[in-house]
Structures are given as structure tokens and as C-alpha cells.
């Protein structure tokens with residue numbers, strides 16, 4: 001668990017982070033969003049002490065980070081950044097093994113761990129272990145960066161725009177992989193991004209920052225439904241919020257049991273698809289009613305346009 005209590009950071013006369021309090025529970029994926037220069041990266045770097053905070057307290061599992069030895073911070077906190085920070089003259093395998101080597105793990109254990117991580121991140125050993133960073137695509141390099149951050153099996157992962165430089169498709173793939181990884185590994189993650197869709201897709205807890213302060217935090221759906229002010233509302237997408245909310249809700253949430261009289265609907269949608277996808281199918285197929293199917297393609301319900309747009313309170 002990470003806790004920031006009334007934390008500030010000043011660079012000379014400038015206050016980059018201004019009296020923020022934040023608690024990230026074990027296993028939670030917390031995303032920091034906000035306009036450029038609002039203090040997201042500074043907040044992240046104060047957690048692993050790349051930057052020392054000026055005021056307040058930062059605790060890991062109740063213990064002040066100031067009291068941790070460098071080695072302990074390395075072991076407990078992984079760090080992945082947009083530019084990957086890979087050493088260009090080191091192979092992929094050597095880059096991934098960096099922290100275990102610094103921690104003086106035995107060579108065989110390092111090799112086994114590097115192999116395990118390359119498998120986990122979809123980087124086949126035979127193909128990638130001996131490559132150099134310049135021989136990788138952006139997406140592959142990011143995977144190596146994430147593998148390296150996970151190498152010493154830290155409880156905490158700090159990620160600063162790790163997918164920032166990627167094309168939208170690779171980016172979405174890595175977002176899905178991060179969620180899947182998180183479901184398996186239960187790390188405590190703090191993730192910084194500019195991209196609101198990425199933030200909404202990934203976050204258990206969304207933290208909106210503005211001019212060094214936290215202006216609102218909570219579950220993405222709660223922020224979408226009740227933004228604290230006009231700034232948060234516009235950052236969350238203004239009039240697009242309806243679509244963003246629909247992207248977070250599964251079809252199963254609004255469908256109802258299939259009745260014989262509705263059997264004429266032909267278009268289908270998976271029950272795990274989002275309401276946004278359902279709306280898109282309706283628009284594309286000119287259909288006001290969809291049959292909802294399960295993983296085995298069996299009809300399990302139906303979703304009408306009327307039901308999709310209905311206010312939550314009417315249910």
C-alpha cells in the first residue's frame with residue numbers, strides 16, 4: 001500500500017506538487033491524469049525517491065520511504081518510462097536482468113527470471129534475448145521496459161507514460177496485456193498518462209491533477225458521472241462522456257432475458273462487449289435490437305436501443 005500524506009515538492013520558488021494526499025491500496029491500479037506540467041511525473045518519482053519530497057510523508061506499507069535503503073527501494077519498486085531507458089549497448093536479456101544483477105542474485109536465478117519474464121511479455125527467447133534495443137520496434141522495446149521493471153518481482157510498479165510513443169493499435173494491445181498481467185500478478189501500480197481513454201480503460205482509481213493539486217479522485221465511472229468541476233468535466237471529454245461511460249459498462253449490465261417475440265433480431269453482440277460497442281453495432285447495422293450471446297455463441301438475452309439509452313435510475 002502506498003500512502004502520500006500532505007506531500008509537496010518545490011523546485012526553487014516553484015511548487016510542482018502542492019499538498020497532495022493519496023492512498024493506493026495493494027493490488028490497485030491508480031492512474032494519474034492531468035494537463036502537462038501538473039506534477040504527475042514528479043509525484044511518481046517521489047514515490048521511488050528519484051526526487052525527494054519537500055514536505056509531508058510518503059509511506060510504503062506504513063513505513064516512510066525516506067527510511068528505506070536504496071537496495072530495498074530497487075527491490076520493492078519497479079519503474080517503467082516512455083523512453084524505456086534501455087541501455088543501447090546491452091542485449092535485451094541483459095537489460096531485463098539489470099535489477100537482479102544489482103541485487104546480486106546468483107547467475108542461474110537471473111537467467112531463469114529473464115526467461116520467465118520474456119515468456120510473460122510475449123518476447124520469445126530465441127528471437128529476442130540477444131537483440132539490442134535499436135533492433136526492436138517501439139512496442140517490443142516497451143515490453144522489454146516493462147519486463148525489466150518487473151524483474152525483481154517488486155510489489156509496486158511505477159509507470160510514466162510507458163505506452164506514450166506507440167501507435168494506437170500497439171498501445172491498445174499493451175493496455176490489454178497490462179490489465180491481464182495485473183489480474184495475474186496483483187501489483188500495486190501507479191500509472192501516469194496524458195491519454196484519457198487509456199486512463200479510463202486501465203484505472204481502478206483515477207486521480208485528476210491540476211497545477212500541482214489533486215482536484216478529484218475515485219473510480220472512473222464515478223468521476224464520469226459526477227465530475228467535481230468544469231475542468232475535470234472537460235478533461236474527461238465533455239459531451240463525449242456518455243460514450244466514455246458506455247465504454248466502461250458491459251452489455252450484460254443492460255440486457256434483459258430473451259423473449260420469443262424478440263427472436264427476429266438478427267444482429268448479435270457478446271455479453272462481455274461494452275455498451276459503446278453495442279451502440280456502434282446498432283448504428284452500423286441500423287438495428288435497434290441486438291441478440292446478446294455468451295462465449296459459446298448461445299443467445300442469452302437481448303439489448304434494445306431504448307434500454308441502452310435509458311437513464312440508470314429507470315432500471
Ligand SMILES: Nc1ncnc2c1ncn2[C@@H]1O[C@H](COP(=O)(O)OP(=O)(O)OP(=O)(O)O)[C@@H](O)[C@H]1O
Pocket residue numbers: 011014015016034035036037038039040041042043194
Ligand atoms: N528537476 C526539476 N527542476 C525544476 N522544475 C521541475 C523539475 N522537474 C519538474 N519541474 C517542474 O515541475 C512542474 C511539474 O512537472 P512534472 O514533470 O511533474 O509534470 P507532468 O504533469 O508530469 O507533466 P508532463 O505531462 O508534461 O510530463 C513543471 O512545472 C516542471 O517544469
